Amino acid sequence: MDPTPTWTDEQWYAADLASVAGVERLRFFPQVVASGSGSVLTTPEGREVIDLSASWTATGMGHAHPAVVAAAELALRRAPGGSVLSGTHPDAVRLARALCERVEVVAPVADRRAYLGHAGTDANDVALRAARHATGRPGIVAFEGGYHGGLGGSQSVSGIHIAAGTTADADLTLVPYPDLYRPWQGDADTLLANTLKRVEGVLADGQVAAVIVEPIQSDGGVLVPPEGFLARLREATQQHGTLLIVDEVKVGLGRTGHFLAHQVEDVVPDLVTLGKVLGNGLPISALVGPAPALDEPAASALMTTIGNPVSCAAALAVLDLLADGTLATSAAAQGDVAATTLETYASSDAAGAAWVGQIRGRGLSLGLELVHPGSQEPADDLVAKTVLAGWQRGVVAYPVRGNVIEITPPLTITPDELQTGLERLVAALDAAVSGEVSDADVAAFTGW
Numbered sequence: 001m002d003p004t005p006t007w008t009d010e011q012w013y014a015a016d017l018a019s020v021a022g023v024e025r026l027r028f029f030p031q032v033v034a035s036g037s038g039s040v041l042t043t044p045e046g047r048e049v050i051d052l053s054a055s056w057t058a059t060g061m062g063h064a065h066p067a068v069v070a071a072a073e074l075a076l077r078r079a080p081g082g083s084v085l086s087g088t089h090p091d092a093v094r095l096a097r098a099l100c101e102r103v104e105v106v107a108p109v110a111d112r113r114a115y116l117g118h119a120g121t122d123a124n125d126v127a128l129r130a131a132r133h134a135t136g137r138p139g140i141v142a143f144e145g146g147y148h149g150g151l152g153g154s155q156s157v158s159g160i161h162i163a164a165g166t167t168a169d170a171d172l173t174l175v176p177y178p179d180l181y182r183p184w185q186g187d188a189d190t191l192l193a194n195t196l197k198r199v200e201g202v203l204a205d206g207q208v209a210a211v212i213v214e215p216i217q218s219d220g221g222v223l224v225p226p227e228g229f230l231a232r233l234r235e236a237t238q239q240h241g242t243l244l245i246v247d248e249v250k251v252g253l254g255r256t257g258h259f260l261a262h263q264v265e266d267v268v269p270d271l272v273t274l275g276k277v278l279g280n281g282l283p284i285s286a287l288v289g290p291a292p293a294l295d296e297p298a299a300s301a302l303m304t305t306i307g308n309p310v311s312c313a314a315a316l317a318v319l320d321l322l323a324d325g326t327l328a329t330s331a332a333a334q335g336d337v338a339a340t341t342l343e344t345y346a347s348s349d350a351a352g353a354a355w356v357g358q359i360r361g362r363g364l365s366l367g368l369e370l371v372h373p374g375s376q377e378p379a380d381d382l383v384a385k386t387v388l389a390g391w392q393r394g395v396v397a398y399p400v401r402g403n404v405i406e407i408t409p410p411l412t413i414t415p416d417e418l419q420t421g422l423e424r425l426v427a428a429l430d431a432a433v434s435g436e437v438s439d440a441d442v443a444a445f446t447g448w
């Protein structure tokens with residue numbers, strides 16, 4: 001193999017555009033990263049940047065976490081070619097058992113199974129198929145603005161993709177997610193009641209296999225639903241013989257202050273999907289559910305490297321890191337501090353303060369919604385300019401739903417790094433408001 005060229009950041013980015021397929025790009029600024037450690041990323045030229053995204057939460061334990069690196073290195077040297085397809089290996093079995101023990105679903109531990117996949121996309125796809133197979137029903141209920149995956153079945157139930165033109169699953173009904181900032185109806189109580197009424201109206205025909213829901217709708221704008229939403233969904237699905245799939249791919253595993261985000265309410269789902277941080281950057285996902293749903297039919301969700309030993313070893317290390325709950329507790333505390341920092345900025349006389357519509361979230365899953373001053377009109381352009389100015393100032397944060405900046409740093413971020421990252425972000429907002437970034441600067445980045 002040729003040695004890695006010593007190019008500038010700009011040269012690397014240009015070479016990427018000329019070689020990596022556009023279908024897998026979701027770009028907001030010319031990000032090139034050569035290495036990372038904890039919450040700090042380093043570009044090929046050696047510029048250090050604070051990561052307030054954790055690669056969309058996938059490196060939630062921090063980049064190159066030593067425990068994950070050690071586990072993966074060891075597995076890589078042993079027999080990296082194994083999988084659970086036509087044989088098994090100890091780390092896959094250990095991981096499946098750990099997941100069955102730690103992720104509560106309607107079946108007792110001994111009757112739970114864990115599917116080990118590659119990405120949130122396939123975990124959700126398999127969850128939908130398992131639900132349809134187990135119930136013999138075709139229907140799926142999902143939520144407008146939801147994101148469950150970027151291919152196939154998961155994509156075709158994702159409100160975001162459907163709004164952008166992807167063909168919806170033929171048996172899908174989309175219901176508005178209860179957005180407290182922009183309620184589709186009434187106050188929190190009315191919103192909750194009417195959202196549930198809409199869901200129950202669909203479930204009533206007895207043809208719905210599953211409701212799939214994010215406990216916090218992340219890509220849809222970091223929407224935290226009103227209290228009781230998940231519990232009421234659970235009741236409604238149980239009443240109608242419909243399975244409840246909780247998609248924990250983005251916000252699960254400690255980020256919200258709970259091991260799983262839905263545990264904020266007393267809810268036991270039928271199926272739970274995990275991904276992203278499960279491998280701390282290595283490709284692995286999981287789906288936990290009752291044996292009858294996930295054992296049958298055999299050989300119906302196959303990929304050659306599922307349950308790959310390197311990814312399984314990384315995932316075991318991640319579960320170990322989360323085991324005593326310290327990271328989840330600190331995520332909750334750090335999230336409160338971050339929200340207060342942003343609130344203080346929003347009530348200051350800084351240039352961008354008047355553009356802050358709402359700061360919301362739970363733990364280290366936060367959203368900063370920007371709107372035109374004095375209104376709720378989304379300020380998508382300003383968000384695009386802010387994240388670009390942020391990159392130039394040394395912080396990575398991405399937009400979701402156009403006008404919301406998502407803040408999901410590694411759970412291991414230090415208080416100083418978090419503070420500095422947020423200072424850079426609001427400085428970027430001020431700069432964007434002051435006209436530092438032009439329309440032409442952001443036009444090169446297609447974003448969502």
Ligand SMILES: Cc1ncc(COP(=O)(O)O)c(C=O)c1O
Binds near residue numbers: 120219
């Ligand atoms: C809630 C949720 N589910 C599923 C997915 C899909 O995961 P992946 O991109 O790993 O396939 C995502 C990705 O953003 C997500 O946010």
